[in-house]
Amino acid sequence: MSDPERVMHGDKLVVARRRDPRPGEHATVDDLIVTAPVVGTASMTIRDAAALMTEHGHDYVVIPLGDSRYGLLTDADIRARVVADGRDPAMAVGDIVTTACPTVQRETPAVDALTEMLEHERTVLPVLDGAGVVVGVVAAADFVAAPSGPGMALRGQVSRAATIEDLQARTRRVPYLVADLLRRGEPVDEITSVASLIHDAVVRRALEIVLGRHPELDPDAVTWLSLGSNARREPVLTSDVDSAVSFDDSVTDDQIAAYRSAFAEVDDILRGAGMAIDTNGAIASMPLFARTHTQWRSAAQAWIDAPLDNKGMIFTSLLLDARPIWGDPGLSAVGEVFADLRMHPGTKALLLQESLAHKARLRSMRDVLTGRGGTFDIKQDALTPLVNIARWAALSVESSALDTRSRLRAAAGSPMLPDDHAGTLIEVFDVLQRVRLGYQVAQFDRGEPVSDELTMKRLSPLDRSLVAQAVREIAGVQRRMTNLSNYLPITEQG
DSSP states (O other), rough: GGGGGEETTTTTEEOOOOSSOOOOOOOOOOGGGOOOOOOOTTTTTTTHHHHHHHHOOSSSSEEEETTTTEEEEEHHIIIIIIIIOOOTTSSGGTTTOOOOOOETTTBHHHHHHHHHHTTTTOOOEEEETTTEEEEEEEEGGGTTTTTEEEHHHHHHHHHHHHHHHHHHHHHHHHHHHHHHHHHOOHHHHHHHHHHHHHHHHHHHHHHHHHTTTTSSGGGGGEEEEEEEEHTTTTOOOOOOOEEEEEEEETHHHHHHHHHHHHHHHHHHHHHTTTTTTTTTSTTTSSGEEEEEEHHHHHHHHHHHSSSSSSTTTHHHHHTTOOOOOSTTTOOOHHHHTTTTTTOOOOHHHHHHHEEEEEEESSSOOHHHTTTTTTTTIIIOOOOOOOHHHHHHHHHHHTTOOHHHHHHHHTTTTTTBOHHHHHHHHHHHHHHHHHHHHHHHHHHHTTTTOOEEEEGGGGHHHHHHHHHHHHHHHHHHHHHHHHHHHTSEEEEEGG
């Protein structure tokens, strides 16, 4: 990194802001909409739709389907589904546009819209107003000038990496990208979302390369699940890669062993790319995290029925954060079981106890006995308790949200988490993540190993004060939830 991007104030860790002016601010999808949307009808012909695209200079037509639902006909659809299939261009658009496409609301953060587009493998995304009327369309090219643009460029390079060496070299640039986005003053939740999108691309490309070397293994028989902070789109520079795999039921035990051997090759690729692999063994190359759909259903049901046996609580917490990034995106083998968790109040109560048992605190008894009062593990003693609260709170209101901020928003107003407490925890999470990532980037700049253990005297007085206040806020919410859980029936805690 260039010297102007580093500053050192004694032993304090400081992240310098970029001094070059930014080309533009693109915080929401509204900033990316540059033209009126091209809207057609389901009854118009394919030929008329193509003419409409040409007239407006766009490669799509939005097709209203009713009830604020919209379909899309793109130039690529016409080539693939009309011309290539020899269909009559006089046929109605509605004959091939039959399903609704993903949409986003106005004021949606640009990075969230980009995430939605990439996860659904779309090239364009309609933007709706509060009444459900389409007001514009954003395309992949519109994000190039957005703050997340450099991240998407790197993601594309990762996805196109021809060799393991290329993939590893490009992945090792991720910390530099994260540091640059932080210096630009981007919100931390957007930075971690971009990092997560790139991490997903790295894992997928590693899988493509490895499985391409093993023709005896069927890639279509695999659903790869991201776990932990990456699944929640909240990874920082210290985050491990956690994963699990669910196989088609036709896959035999011998074949699973062969797949696991291949996944160990993926682990090696990721390590060589500078990505840490979970040291506790929550990875797809390990037996406990590589099962068939039926085996996962059976295991998940057993954990729900007997959560204190066979590490049921640990597995439940891990899999409540699972997100498919390869294979069937609608995988229900695990999800369908946990969707019924409200039917098991005993397990839900134990999960709440587990969430509240890990107290937010600035100093532990171990710190006192060992004289380590000047350090603070921001993940262990602040963020993990907060993430646990959010996970349980979302579950209590039957929300499928994964990221901590969305989980807290979904549960806001519930008996256990009033609106003001949810809002406070969202602010606290943002503060802690900013301090955490800023500390790690400063360590990275100085060539030090990055860590979640903060030496408090290396923080600015403001950051020390913010961390202390954040811990007090989390601890206060924990105390209230603990008190309520002692007398509020579990069926009413959501």
